[in-house]
Amino acid sequence: MAVNSIQDDVAGCFEYYADLAEGLDAKQKAPVSLPMESFKSYVLKEPIGVVALITPWNYPLLMATWKVAPALAAGCAAILKPSELASVTCLELAEVCREVGLPPGVLNILTGLGHEAGAPLASHPQVDKIAFTGSSATGSKIMTAAAQLVKPVSLELGGKSPIVVFEDVDLDKAAEWTIFGCFWTNGQICSATSRLIVHESIAAQFFEKLVQWTRNIKISDPLEEGCRLGPVVSGGQYEKILKFISTAKSEGATILCGGDRPEHLKKGFFLEPTIITDVTTSMQIWREEVFGPVLCVKTFSTEEEAIELANDTHYGLGAAVLSNDLERCERLTKAFQAGIVWINCSQPCFCQAPWGGNKRSGFGRELGEWGLDNYLSVKQVTQYISDEPWGWYKSPSKL
Numbered sequence: 327m328a329v330n331s332i333q334d335d336v337a338g339c340f341e342y343y344a345d346l347a348e349g350l351d352a353k354q355k356a357p358v359s360l361p362m363e364s365f366k367s368y369v370l371k372e373p374i375g376v377v378a379l380i381t382p383w384n385y386p387l388l389m390a391t392w393k394v395a396p397a398l399a400a401g402c403a404a405i406l407k408p409s410e411l412a413s414v415t416c417l418e419l420a421e422v423c424r425e426v427g428l429p430p431g432v433l434n435i436l437t438g439l440g441h442e443a444g445a446p447l448a449s450h451p452q453v454d455k456i457a458f459t460g461s462s463a464t465g466s467k468i469m470t471a472a473a474q475l476v477k478p479v480s481l482e483l484g485g486k487s488p489i490v491v492f493e494d495v496d497l498d499k500a501a502e503w504t505i506f507g508c509f510w511t512n513g514q515i516c517s518a519t520s521r522l523i524v525h526e527s528i529a530a531q532f533f534e535k536l537v538q539w540t541r542n543i544k545i546s547d548p549l550e551e552g553c554r555l556g557p558v559v560s561g562g563q564y565e566k567i568l569k570f571i572s573t574a575k576s577e578g579a580t581i582l583c584g585g586d587r588p589e590h591l592k593k594g595f596f597l598e599p600t601i602i603t604d605v606t607t608s609m610q611i612w613r614e615e616v617f618g619p620v621l622c623v624k625t626f627s628t629e630e631e632a633i634e635l636a637n638d639t640h641y642g643l644g645a646a647v648l649s650n651d652l653e654r655c656e657r658l659t660k661a662f663q664a665g666i667v668w669i670n671c672s673q674p675c676f677c678q679a680p681w682g683g684n685k686r687s688g689f690g691r692e693l694g695e696w697g698l699d700n701y702l703s704v705k706q707v708t709q710y711i712s713d714e715p716w717g718w719y720k721s722p723s724k725l
């Protein structure tokens with residue numbers, strides 16, 4: 327499927343950073359212009375040292391690659407701590423690195439539970455930097471641990487991203503992007519656009535389209551041809567998502583479609599993609615990250631109201647706007663409090679473009695040149711180039 331090549335391009339990401347690493351030497355000694363002729367100055371970018379890379383269970387290989395490729399390209403030694411729920415692909419990655427001749431000790435994989443393996447790694451005095459991807463709650467703990475040794479951190483955390491749909495869209499195209507933005511890989515994406523904010527004048531028709539598109543999603547064993555939605559990752563996650571849905575119902579929301587186990591799948595952690603309406607901004611379903619196939623919906627009447635609803639979250643990872651009015655899209659792009667904005671789409675991402683969030687979605691950027699900077703420290707070098715003595719202690723001083 328074409329989508330895999332824009333999303334899961336592990337090899338492409340390694341190639342991209344290998345190319346950037348080649349250019350790194352040329353970029354060394356980047357001159358700094360100074361206001362005094364007797365000095366010249368330049369900047370050296372150097373590997374930050376030993377880096378701890380702590381990653382989540384979703385997209386386990388891709389999330390590891392987003393850190394391992396730039397860290398190695400920058401010249402760091404890395405310790406990768408994958409999620410205890412999804413370690414095997416990362417062990418395979420290490421095997422591939424060994425096969426292609428990476429020297430022993432440059433990439434190390436540390437498997438184990440968060441509190442047993444991740445926490446000691448984060449607070450280890452010989453770790454010079456922590457690059458973390460995971461939940462905001464764990465991110466906060468990592469930051470606390472790093473603060474004890476004044477260690478730099480970059481944090482890629484959760485989200486509750488909005489998708490704003492205006493009245494001038496093609497309803498089918500918009501419906502497809504809306505359900506893809508939330509249900510793709512079961513909503514187990516940090517940037518899932520899981521809050522739909524739709525113009526009230528098209529809401530009724532748009533809901534019909536969404537339900538039609540959603541009912542056409544093939545839910546099955548992922549190895550089955552045509553599967554577009556598989557099981558969620560674990561029993562714990564399955565129960566957590568069902569609890570979100572039941573809480574939404576008890577708080578007065580309406581389940582427009584889904585909300586349960588698909589009838590044809592009696593076993594496994596399968597859930598119907600779910601759309602929830604009659605949502606208020608104080609409800610849990612509006613405020614908290616589900617990390618499952620659950621879309622919640624609100625309507626708006628003015629652009630200002632749409633922006634206010636979009637930014638009504640502690641998170642700030644992604645945001646999407648669907649409209650044929652590109653000036654309006656630009657206004658929303660500027661107004662969104664988010665690190666990633668999609669216009670007339672949701673979710674595509676490329677390893678050349680920066681990735682990361684604001685607010686409680688974290689800080690720092692992965693991917694692109696920004697991803698390399700995560701693993702480099704900047705050294706200023708200033709040289710005295712005049713033949714004259716410095717002359718500070720001579721009177722009158724030249725300064």
Ligand SMILES: NC(=O)c1ccc[n+]([C@@H]2O[C@H](COP(=O)([O-])OP(=O)(O)OC[C@H]3O[C@@H](n4cnc5c(N)ncnc54)[C@H](O)[C@@H]3O)[C@@H](O)[C@H]2O)c1
Pocket residue numbers: 380381382383384389407408409410438439440441443444445446448459460461462463464465467468481482483484485515516517615617643682683687
């Ligand atoms: N912003 C992004 O790019 C991005 C990408 C993918 C996932 N995520 C987020 O990740 C979350 C889902 O992943 P998860 O459930 O694996 O997250 P999590 O926070 O539970 O775990 C992430 C990693 O941290 C480790 N860990 C747990 N406690 C720790 C501690 N005290 N010290 C050190 N390490 C510890 C875990 O073992 C795991 O390896 C969601 O919130 C999702 O939005 C964000």
Ligand SMILES: NCCCC=O
Pocket residue numbers: 333384385514515516517673675
């Ligand atoms: N497209 C990959 C997004 C990873 C976040 O969960």
